[in-house]
Structures are given as C-alpha cells and as structure tokens.
Amino acid sequence: MIKEIITPKLKNPIFIAAWPGMGEVAYRSVLFLREVMEFKMFAKLEAIDFFKPAAVFVKKGIIDMPALPAGFFYYAKGKKNSPDIILFLGEAQPPLEYAEALSLAIIDFVKKYNSKAIFTFAAKPEPIDHKGDSAVWFAATHNDIFKEFLGLNLKALNEGQISGLNGIILGIAKKKGLKGVCLLGEIPFYTVQIENPKASANILRIIDRYLKLNLNLAPLVERSKFVEEEIDKLITYLKGEMPAPSAASGPLPLNEEDLEKIKKDLATYTKLPQSARAKIDKMFKDSGKDLTKASKLKDELDHWNVYKEYEDRFLDLFRKKGKRKETH
Numbered sequence: 001m002i003k004e005i006i007t008p009k010l011k012n013p014i015f016i017a018a019w020p021g022m023g024e025v026a027y028r029s030v031l032f033l034r035e036v037m038e039f040k041m042f043a044k045l046e047a048i049d050f051f052k053p054a055a056v057f058v059k060k061g062i063i064d065m066p067a068l069p070a071g072f073f074y075y076a077k078g079k080k081n082s083p084d085i086i087l088f089l090g091e092a093q094p095p096l097e098y099a100e101a102l103s104l105a106i107i108d109f110v111k112k113y114n115s116k117a118i119f120t121f122a123a124k125p126e127p128i129d130h131k132g133d134s135a136v137w138f139a140a141t142h143n144d145i146f147k148e149f150l151g152l153n154l155k156a157l158n159e160g161q162i163s164g165l166n167g168i169i170l171g172i173a174k175k176k177g178l179k180g181v182c183l184l185g186e187i188p189f190y191t192v193q194i195e196n197p198k199a200s201a202n203i204l205r206i207i208d209r210y211l212k213l214n215l216n217l218a219p220l221v222e223r224s225k226f227v228e229e230e231i232d233k234l235i236t237y238l239k240g241e242m243p244a245p246s247a248a249s250g251p252l253p254l255n256e257e258d259l260e261k262i263k264k265d266l267a268t269y270t271k272l273p274q275s276a277r278a279k280i281d282k283m284f285k286d287s288g289k290d291l292t293k294a295s296k297l298k299d300e301l302d303h304w305n306v307y308k309e310y311e312d313r314f315l316d317l318f319r320k321k322g323k324r325k326e327t328h
Contacts, residue, residue: 001045001046001047001048001049001105002043002044002045002046002073002105002106002109003043003044003046004042004043005041005042005043005044006042007042008040008042008075008113010075010077010084010086010113010114011078011083011084011114012083012084012114012115012116013075013083013084013085013086013110013113013114013115014083014084014085014086014115014117014118014119014211015085015086015088015110015115015117015118015119015178016030016033016085016086016087016088016118016119016120016207017030017087017088017090017106017118017119017120017165017166017169018030018031018087018088018089018090018120018121018166019089019090019092019093019164019165019166020090020091020092020093021093021122021123021164021166022122022123022125022187022192022193023123023185023187023191023192023193023194023195023196023199024195024196024200025121025122025123025185025187025196025199025200025203026120026121026122026123026166027089028195028197028200029121029200029203029204030087030088030089030121031089032200032204032219032220033085033087033204033207033215034074034087034089035279036215036216036219037076037085037213038076038077039074039075039076039085039087040074040075040076041072041073041074042073042074042075043072043073043109044070044071044072044073045070045071045072045073045088045090045105045106046068046070047068047069047070047071047090047094047102048068049098049101050094050095050098050101050102051068051069051092051094051098052095053065053066053068069090069091069092069094070090070091071088071089071090071091071106072088072089073086073087073088073109074086074087074088074089075087080212081212082211082212082213082214083211085211086110086113086115088106088110090165093164093165094165099164099165099168100168100172102165103165103168103169103171103172103173104172104176106169107169107172107173107176107178108176111176111178115178116177116178116179117145117178117179117180118169118170118173118178118179118180118181119180119181119182119183119207120166120167120169120170120180120181120182120183121166121182121183121184121185121200121203122162122164122166122167122182122183122184122185123184123185123186123187123192123196123199124137124157124184124185124186124187125186125187125188125189125192126186126187126188126189127188127189128186128187128188129188130188130190130191130228130231131228131232134185134186134187134198134199134202135154135155135186135202136154136155136183136184136185136186136202136203136206137154137155137156137157137183137184137185137186138154138155138156138157138181138182138183138184138206139156139157139162139170139181139182139184140179140180140181140182141170141173141174141178141179141180141181142174142179144179145179145180145181148210149181149206149210152206152209152210154183154206157184162182162184166182167182170182183203183206183207185198185199185200185202185203186199187199191231194227194231195227196224196227197220197221197223197224197227198220198224198227198228200220201217201220201221201224204217204220205217279300280297280300280301280306280310283296283297283300284297284310284313284314284317287317288317291317291318294314294317294318297314298314301314
C-alpha cells in the first residue's frame with residue numbers, strides 16, 4: 001500500500017499531513033511548504049483499498065475507469081536549528097468509513113522514522129469579512145504541547161470538533177503515542193469553496209515560528225490580496241450595483257450559483273507563484289525529453305488549477321512525438 005522509493009536517514013522528523021478541504025487551507029499550506037523548501041518525494045501511498053470508483057469517465061464517446069487518488073510522502077533535512085520534516089499530501093479524502101484505517105497506515109509508516117510529533121491544518125468558517133483579519137485557532141493531543149501553543153497567542157479550540165482526515169489522523173496519532181496539533185485558520189463562511197491563501201499564510205507563520213523554518217510568505221500574501229480583490233469584483237457584479245461588502249457592513253450572502261461563478265472566475269485569473277511556474281517550465285522540458293514524465297506534469301497543472309492555461313503546450317508534447325515517429 002505504501003511504496004518506498006528511497007529510505008532517507010532522518011532524525012526524529014516532524015510530520016505534517018494534509019488533504020483537500022474547505023478553502024483548500026490545509027492542502028495549499030503544505031503544497032506551499034513543498035514548493036519553497038527542498039523537499040524530495042520518497043514514498044507513495046496507493047490507496048486502492050480505501051477508494052472505490054463512483055463513476056466512469058467518458059471522452060469522445062469512449063469510457064474509461066478513473067484513476068484512484070493517491071498520496072505522496074516528501075522529506076527535507078533540517079537546516080541550522082530547524083528539524084527534519086516529513087510531508088504527506090493526499091490527493092483526496094476517502095469515504096469516512098475508511099478514514100481511521102488510512103490514518104493508521106500513515107501513522108505506522110512515519111513511526112518507522114521515529115517521528116514523534118504531527119501537525120495538521122484545517123479551515124474554521126466564521127462570520128467574518130474576506131478582507132478583514134483572520135485568526136488562527138488550535139487544538140492539541142496533549143496538555144504539554146497545548147500549553148506551548150497557548151503561549152503563541154493563538155485561540156484555543158476548547159470545545160467542538162475537527163472533521164475529516166485532517167482531524168481524524170490526530171486522534172489515531174495520539175493512540176499510537178505521537179503528540180500533535182491542528183492549526184485552524186479562519187475563513188469567511190461564504191467562501192468555504194474558494195481557495196483562501198490568507199488563512200494558509202497565517203497558519204504557516206505559526207509553523208515558521210515554532211519550527212524555525214525561515215519561510216518567505218510574500219507569495220501567499222500577494223496571492224491573498226489578489227483573491228480578495230477578485231471576490232470584491234465578483235460580489236459587486238453578482239449583486240448588481242451594490243458595493244462590495246465591508247468589515248463594518250458584514251458579508252453579503254451568496255448562493256450556490258454565485259459560488260460556482262466565483263470559483264470559475266478565480267480559476268481563470270489564477271496567478272501562480274514564481275517558484276511554481278519555474279517548476280512547471282522545467283517539467284515541460286523534462287517531459288519533452290521523456291514523455292513518461294507527462295503524467296506528473298499533468299498532476300502538477302491540476303494541483304494549481306492551470307491546465308487550461310497550459311493545455312496547448314501540454315498537447316504539443318504528444319503532437320511532437322507523433323511527428324518524430326512519422327519521420328522514421
């Protein structure tokens with residue numbers, strides 16, 4: 001189920017895990033860490049036992065089975081005072097009946113590397129404005145680590161629940177003897193289906209301070225401003241001539257159709273961090289030399305929701321291969 005490509009030598013690594021969820025807060029936070037630090041993939045989780053197809057794909061009249069979601073483990077060696085880190089990025093959350101078994105498999109795997117601490121991230125929908133301040137909440141598995149994070153001036157989640165794998169894996173980790181914390185970034189309740197880089201940046205500031213990673217969060221800050229401006233424009237458009245909501249007036253309610261339009265428009269105007277664009281360019285060059293690498297390139301484009309932007313260039317890889325064959 002978990003296939004190791006290499007076995008890195010790590011010293012008591014911190015484990016950080018994420019899956020897609022509300023506001024893409026957890027997934028985008030860990031994706032950012034992977035992009036800006038020197039992480040290398042070393043294992044793959046093939047979760048065939050936890051995902052079952054619910055439909056088939058049809059393209060030009062031809063039916064195909066869908067590819068099942070996977071998960072990938074990455075590692076980075078610590079620099080100066082920072083620890084070694086293992087990252088896990090899951091492509092999708094399985095049905096809840098499989099969440100405990102999947103979490104157990106992951107925790108047992110990272111325990112082989114003597115990992116003793118785990119961090120997860122999540123979104124916390126609140127009645128706040130998308131341009132206002134966004135706080136970070138936390139919950140911990142043990143009292144001692146709870147007190148550590150309480151000293152960071154965060155809001156403690158004293159009551160409630162953390163749904164999905166970003167929460168369940170912490171419960172499993174505690175049973176297996178690992179300490180852990182979930183950091184929850186506030187997002188406006190009317191944007192739960194829209195990427196929220198502000199919440200991701202706020203969470204990563206806490207992780208940066210705690211683990212001494214020396215992160216440059218400027219790309220996330222820039223992206224959050226862009227998203228806020230686009231939401232302003234779209235809300236104004238969707239509500240006619242009404243002004244965009246302010247922190248004083250409170251957010252205007254959006255229905256499902258409004259949210260879908262916002263999501264599509266944001267995807268159209270998505271701006272990539274420079275590090276991500278540079279990586280994609282390199283992957284195009286590598287795929288041009290070895291077409292077997294094109295599937296990983298497609299995954300990367302889908303992760304950033306920019307396949308449409310690169311579609312012609314991507315398809316050209318296959319057209320060029322066909323022309324080369326014709327000349328032989």
